Structure formats: structure tokens, C-alpha cells
Amino acid sequence: MPLFWISGLGAGIVLLHFVQKLLFPYFWNDFWYLLKVVCCGIRLQLYSRKGQLVTVLDKFLSQAKKQPQKPFIIYEGDIYTYEDVDKRSNKVACVFLNHSTLKGGDTVALLMSNEPDFVHVWFGLAKLGCVVAFLNSNIRSNSLLHCIRSCEPRALVVGTDLLEAIEEILPNLPEDISVWAVRDSVPQGVSSLTEKLTTASDKPVPSSHRVVSNLKSPYLYIFTSGTTGLPKAAVITQLQALKGSAGLWAFGCTTDDIIYITLPLYHSSGSLLGIGGCIELGATCVLKKKFSASQFWNDCKKYNVTVFQYIGEICRYLCKQPKREGEKDHQVRLAIGNGVRSDVWREFVDRFGNIKMCELYGATEGNICLMNHTGKIGAVGRTNFFYKVFFNFDLIKYDFQKDEPIRNEQGWCSRVQKGEPGLLVSQVNKKNPFFGYAGSKKHTEKKLLRNVFKKGDVYFNTGDLMVQDQEDFLYFWDRIGDTFRWKGENIATTEVADVIGMLDFIEESNVYGVAVPDYEGKAGMASIILKPNKSLDLEKVYEQVVTFLPAYAYPRFLRIQEKMQVTGTFKPKKFPLVQEGFSPLKISDPLYFMDNLKKAYVPLTKELYDQIMLGEIRL
Secondary structure, eight states, X not given: OHHHHHHHHHHHHHXXXXXXXXXXTTHHHHHHHHHHHHHHHHHHHHHHHTTOOOOHHHHHHHHHHHSTTSEEEXXXXXXXXXXXXXXXXXHHHHHXXXXXXXXXXXXXXXXXXXXXXXXXXXXXXHXXXXXXXEOOTTOOHHHHHHHHHHTOOSEEEEOGXXXXXXXXXXXXXXXXXXXXXXXXXXXXXXXXXXXXXXXXXOSOOOGGGGOOSOTTSEEEEEEEOOTTSSOEEEEEEHHXXXXXXXXXXXXXXXXXXXEEEOSOTTSHIIIIXXXXXXXXXXXXXXXXXXXXXXXXXXXXXXXXXXXXXEEHHHHHHHHHSOOXXXXXXXXXXXXXXXXXXXXXXXXXXXXXXXXEEEEEXXXXXXXXXXXXXXXXXXXXXXXXXXXXXXXXXXXXXXXXXXXXXXXXXXXXXXXXXXXXXXXXXXXXXSSSOOOOBSSOHHHHHHTEEESSSSTTOEEEEEEEEEEEOTTOXXXXXXXXXXXXEETTEEEEHHHHHHHHTTSTTEEEEEEEXXXXXXXSXXXXXXXXXXXXXXXXXXXXXXXXXXXXXXXXXXXXXXXXXXXXXXXXXXXXXXXXXXXHTTOTTTOOSOEEEEEXXXXXXXXXXXXXXXXXXXXXXXX
């Protein structure tokens, strides 16, 4: 009799297993992922109930005490242990404590490339309780000046290779900002941080300087390309930084992993997920000043890299490299990032070996994060009933012509059907707050949708269109409105249009993104209306663009029109222009292309167009 029960139980378990595989194939993937989400939340609650407000900096100090001699950062062959970074950041804190009037809560802007001193200065200022504003190292002139002014810093720290960018705007900086450079010789009006560091103490500054009373207090400002113009400083709280630092752990990284970071640290991916993630794990990161496709796999082999961070462009660049022997001869097991196309994903894995691609989705300032924990090719995440308990989001119908959500006669938004693209919106509540931007509250308000499904509800507008399939996987579809994505950056069309519009022969410009075969995102294109009796000066357009815009924001194509089509509210229409693209076969208007070799805009002929479409000309 017992044997009968045992065999019956065994048969039942086998049957349940097959039923689960058939009806709920992703059950265990979902279960383990949600368990990690719950564990993360419980851990934060336990800290809170004990009266301990543990921050990312606290976790770093704990790792420095626990494993002082373990390599934390490897940079250009040099090793910086957890203890080294702790002591160097102590020196930074000591300098500002003794040679400035900075105090807890003050903002300090940081303009530096990827290098260990970026982390040293960041942590040193954090030890004084300062809020650090990461400035995009690619921006110049008016955009840079705008970013500095918008976060109202008391001080500005600039890296040795970026001092010239600051010298250009030095006379226009607010007088109460002290400027520090990580360089021995500095111009008048700039203090040498390097000089002061040579004599500074590496002993810890009193912990009272960095006391955090609330995890919702600002920790960083990270600039995002605004949908309504110049970049905006997104408020990153201590809580958001903690959540971001758990990302690598959630995807299965461990303390033994060596993580390769080529993404810029001024982005949330490089700083919060990358550096913060290494701290959470107590792992080692190999930091690269700038991504190099030709050096990538050599670095991975040299430093025994097991995990790397990516954006879609990185994977595409690697696939475009000439094939060579031993491409699968490495220890990389995980790649974590966002924006890789399905075809590139397949090619990458086929060519470079059994690397698990961990695709995720999240906006720097957003209150939602999606993670593809199953490895489904092309998906940015997956949802289910339990996931929506933690993150209440929806995909709503969107009017592409009017460039706004569709509302019914009662004024409510409608959810899309599965398989239909919809605008991703995430409910703002106590569990998932939206902290907005520094400065004017109007920027924060513009990212919110109110009265979406019922009176009084509030949703964060991601600005991204998504599609949910029948298996509840989510796929990125497109950006909406006044932004598009190119070279891993969000481009604000209004910022580009404002720069072009400064030219005295241009009446109006309308900037948008156009799809180019085999490229992630969309290339910039500007439709231009000339002033009456004025002629187009392509040399001046080129000079204006390269002087005032970062390289990734250059309009690659120009279209000269006689009249601008506008909406009922007199906004320039973008959708028809996006649909028409840049084909001289479809468009009768004069078209021009930014030729990188000639450093000029040249007429876009059919021959040039064909070369671009075939990938013979690199954008």
C-alpha cells in the first residue's frame, strides 16, 4: 500500500510538472525574480525599522572595512582597492572641508570623464553630505552653462581633460561658484584640487557630516535630455540609488564577478547600476575611459571579465568588427543593459558564445523598472499579476498625429489590446514615487498625466511606446513626442531646433529622428524653412551644429522646405516627416547629408543614399 501511494505521488508530481511547463512555462522564472524583488523590499524595511538608514555610501564603507585589499576599480592596468578608494575619497572630503564653505545639502557639479577620480570625488563629496550633479562630458557652451545653472551648485569640479570646456564659459558662471580642477596647473579663477590632495589627510571625516535623515532625500542629480528643450536635472534620492545598486544582484551577479564598465559614469547605468552594483556585491569593476570595439575582447580576456554592461550600440559595434579566431575564448557569462535589437542579439550570441543577455528598461527619473529575467530575445521585460502588485503600469492608446494620449468622451484614457503599441505609463503613489527634477516645478509636472483612468490618479509618462504580446512579454516600440534615441542618448528635438534657429537666415526648423538600416535608434534630421530673400549657407549650418551640440545630437540630414505643416495647436507636424524619412526617391525637397570625412553638409544624391542604406557610409 505505501508503495502505491509513493508511485501515485511521483506520477502526480511528474504530471504537474508537465502541466506547468505547458500552461505556465515561465512560472519558476517569474517566481524567483519576484522573490528577489520581495527580498530587496524586506531588506529596506528591516533597515528602516531598526532605525538604520543604510545608503550606498554606507555599503561601500562596509565593503572597505570587510575586504580592504580587494580590487574595486581596475583602470588602464592600475588597481585601486576598496581601501585605496576609501582613503582617496577621504582626502577629497578633507580638502573641501578645510578649503571651502561647503556643507551638507549643498550641490557640487562634477564634469569628468570615466576615471577613478570620478568615483573619488563623488564619494568624497558624499562623505560631506553634498548632493553631486553629474554633468554630461559631451556637452559644451550654452547647454553646459544651462546645466550648471539649473542645479545651482556651490562648487564645480572638472577633470583634467575637460578644463577647456569650462574655460569657454568661465566668465559667464555665477560668481558664487568655486571651480576646482583635477590638474596641477590651472588658469586664473580655478583652484587646483590635485595640489591640495597631496597634503590632505586620508583619515575619515566625522560621520556627522553625512547623516541621512530620510532615504527620500536627494543624493545625486543626473541630467536627462528633456522632451521640452535643454537637459533637466533628475533628482536621484538615496532610495533610488539603493534600488539601482541591486540590479546586478537581481540578474545573478556575485561578489566573484569582474564587471566591465565602458558606459559613461554620468549616466545612471554606469554609476547607479554599474558602480553601485559592484558595491552591493563587493565585486570588482574594470573601468574604461571610453568604449573601444577593437579593444573590447582583449580587455575581457586580460582582466578575466565575467559581466559587462551594454547599450544596443555596443553589441552592434562588436558584431561589425572583423571576425577573428578565438572569439568565444573568454569568461564572459552575462551582459546587462538595454536597447539591443533582436537580430543583433541573435548574431551576438551566435558569434561570441553562450552569454546570457539581461535586457532591462528604466528611465533615470522614472518610477518603473522592467527586467527580462527569462532571456526572451527582444523583450525588455515581462509582466504578470504579481509583478503588477509591485509596479502598477499600463499601456494606453496614443494619437500619433496629435502627439497625445487618446481620451474618450468622458475624458479617460483607454488601455491597448495585446499586440497593439501603447504609451507606457506608471502610477505614482507612495510605493512608487516620482521625485521629478531640480529647479522649476513645471518640468516635473510635464512628465505627469493626471486623471488617466479615474479622477485624482497620477501617472508618470515614460514617453515610450511598448507592445505586450500574448505571453505578457514587453517590447520597446518607439519614442514619442519631442525626443528620439541615437548612439545610446536621448536627443531633445527642441534643443537641436533652438541651436539651428539661432542662424539669421533660418525662419524655422523642425527636428525629428529617422530610421536608418542596421542602426539602433534614429538619426537626427532637420526640416528647415528659410527666411524670405535669404539663401542657405551650409558652411554656417555645419559650424553652428558642431560648435553648440554634442556629436550624438548632430542632425545627420537636412531637408529644405518652403512651408512647415502644423497641427491644430500650431505645433510643427513630425509624424509625416518621420514616415517619409530621408529618401531622395520619395522627397522632392532639397536634401543634404552630414559628411564626416568632408566635415560639411553635402547634397544627398541617390548614390549617397544607396551607400547609406547598404552600410557603406558610417553615420
